[in-house]
Amino acid sequence: MRSERYNARAAETRWQNIWDQREIFKTRNDDPRPKYYVLEMFPYPSGRIHMGHVRNYTMGDVVARYKRAMGFSVLHPMGWDAFGMPAENAAMERKVHPKEWTYENINAMKKQLQSMGLSLDWAREIATCDPAYYKHQQKMFLDFLEAGLVERKQSKVNWDPVDQTVLANEQVIDGRGWRSGALVEQRELTQWFFKISDYSEDLLNALDKLDRWPEKVRLMQKNWIGRSEGLLVRFALDTKTSPNGEDELEIFTTRPDTLFGAKFMAIAPDHPLAAAAAAKNPELAEFIAECKRMGTSQALLETAEKKGFDTGIKAIHPFDPAWKLPVYVANFILMDYGTGAIFGCPAHDQRDLDFVNAYGLGNTPVVCPPAVDPKSFVITDTAYDGDGRMINSRFLDGMTIEQAKEEVAKRLENTKKGNRPVAQREVNFRLRDWGISRQRYWGCPIPIIHCETCGVVPVPAKDLPVQLPDDVTFDRPGNPLDHHPTWKNVACPKCGKPARRETDTMDTFVDSSWYFARFADPWLTTAPTDRKVVDDWLPVDQYIGGIEHAILHLLYSRFFTRAMKATGHAGLDEPFGGLFTQGMVVHETYQKKDGSWVTPAEIRIEGADDSRRATLLATGEPIEIGAIEKMSKSKRNTVDPDEIMTTYGADVARWFMLSDSPPERDVEWTERGVQGAWRFTNRLWHLIGEAIEVAKSAPAERPASFGEPALLVRKAAHGALAKVSDAIEKLHFNVCVAHIYEFANALGASLSDKTAKGPDFAWAMREAAEILVQLFHPMMPHLAEECWAELSHNTLVASQPWPKVEPELLVEQTITLPVQINGKKRADVTVARDAKNEDIEAAVLALDAVQRALEGKRPKKVIVVPQRIVNVVA
């Protein structure tokens, strides 16, 4: 038995170097074995990895190492989502060039990832800020443009007047820019859009086929795409009342059945009819201006009252020429959904009800709930949106909602105005086109040239990449590309006259929408992808990352893959076959009396449970132990992966990240938990050492038969093998860890049992030790190599095939069945595995406990579930 401790630090770098030298994680595109593509969401190079990365990449690595052992050709690459704002912020704050800052961060983080011992094919590393990458992105942009999947149009954006840039909705906080704090304005800008809405229906329908995605993510996407079926209805306008003699107003409704409950019409403040009316009415113009000022902040939107302004225009009810409805401009109508206009039926829509209650327009219920008397059915503050029968609706009375919808649609479709029907069926989606223009430097340039004569001209493919200039300054707000003295000046590719480059760059979500495809052949210089290679590797079999990307990144990638298919860059629709969303790493928070936060490293904790007390190491002052929250810089409750790996080793960090909590849930990082993991690595180290001592006397040949102690060891080993394999397949890493503990405990018990054992036991012990090492290898690869070498193998455990279960070892010859009396367990009975039910029943009835319970009476019933349980009903 060895007395020394396992020296993780030395061993880990040693094995990492060996893996590296022997290139065992290099993946070949001509490998004939079945493929498996496992991918973790690539990191933004912020400077240092955090515990969330450790968790994410450990899970991916377990899958990669396991699948490799299972005989798959595994693609497990890593790259950098390297464009984005933080690099520009660093440039402004610290006068360092975004490129330099980014590449320094990449180098630092790469070192950290390498010290984790991840089985990555680093030869395929890509960075999205590399012209060798974004060149192809520009090519695809042009191909999409040609295929009609890109569009340039005006759109409302959040504009920060101080930073002079467009902000994403997420970057607007309480109506102010998140950096500048300036009041954000709504501006109309001409921007580039990817026409993701062309795929709304398909993106929605295909969700059903993604059966290896979490239900939650599919639902989130479904809601985001937001399909609704309804009717487009053209209301005639009383031309005497409309500003320029406009004679119709088109609205979208999903409730045509409630048409007879209509009380008003409402249009969006930026509806053309509103603009026309405002031109003749200054008060209305002022109201519209007020609405637009409100438009930016989420918080304001939530609390905003329903406000409207009567334009004086009258609309005519489609079923009654004498019925006139007032047309309001209302602040709650969105221009970019439906037609930007509605008819309001207050009795059955809460918003409309709030509106009429504010403006005294009244309401008429037209759907009566079941078992309610229509005469006494009154709506006051709460709209009724449930089921029922039509009332107060002339020819619809008595119909169900569905029948009424159908009847209204049919009648209006048959009524022509001009040569078009008054109404037509329409499907609407919430999903908007994806605006990708960003007024920023550190992104992929949009390969377009603006020429006064020729208009918008694509950059010819031979001129790609349009490369970012290095000599830029960040000393004034706005886009450095705009300020650059020469970069944007270029000759028009068509007419040769002086023209101007597009200075907007692409949203960084574009970069991450196809990187998984580029990993298939990152060396290709002539095209984004090689069709054969990319179609061989895709889809990603197992994608792993945070739930925060449930919508944007994952939806954009699904769109992009379809667009790549449409332009011949790939041959499939769905990029990710299996998706797993892992939980966060959380940690206790610590706070001084003055409310300031302190880091876990700055304090000392004593006591247990309720009596735990924390004090500041530096001063001894008491520290309040606060809530367990997501690790964040602001709460200072982070733990540095480097420190953990230096103190305990990467294997310990990896093991702890997988233990305890199910991977989809949050895991709490605790010092005690890490120490538990660390203890276990040492226990394994000593356990394998002892097993090797015993195994020394093992015969070379497999013994013909095994005695009881040897058989027990073999059953434990093969049982663990079956359970651990199953748990990895299901990504239940915490269960997997538990089974390995259990197996190790069993081996330990068997080794400390000092009764005399023969060579068959030594042989079984060698087998068990090997299986144990292989089982924990995906989680703790360095320790596994160390132990594998000690088992006097000259091979690497990382290259070993997964051990095979001997199924007969899992089948017991005699089994112990629990015996229940009236559903409560009262005894056990041991019978032969293939015992007949009558024999089992007889054996059970003979048991003392059963006899006692029956008190001499005969049982009402005896239920024997073979291999499972026996229940006696007394």
Next chain:
RNA sequence: GCGGGCGUGGCGGAAUUGGUAGACGCGCGGGAUUUAGGUUCCCGUGACGAAAGUCGUGGGGGUUCGAGUCCCUCCGCCCGCACCA
């Protein structure tokens, strides 16, 4: 408001999908080794009870020989979306 998820010992969590509830880890208690231990090893640890036993998976009800698991209902947490007509 709409949609979804969850509720099991002191804590994180297992439970072959209706069949021995509490695997495994942490913590705690006891013992051994140790000059010493925030070391290592062994034993114990759902509650009540001296024991036999009784109770026990958020509360209540139901289906079943049998329910953590299925159904109804109530309560409590968490997450996502939110003026989408």
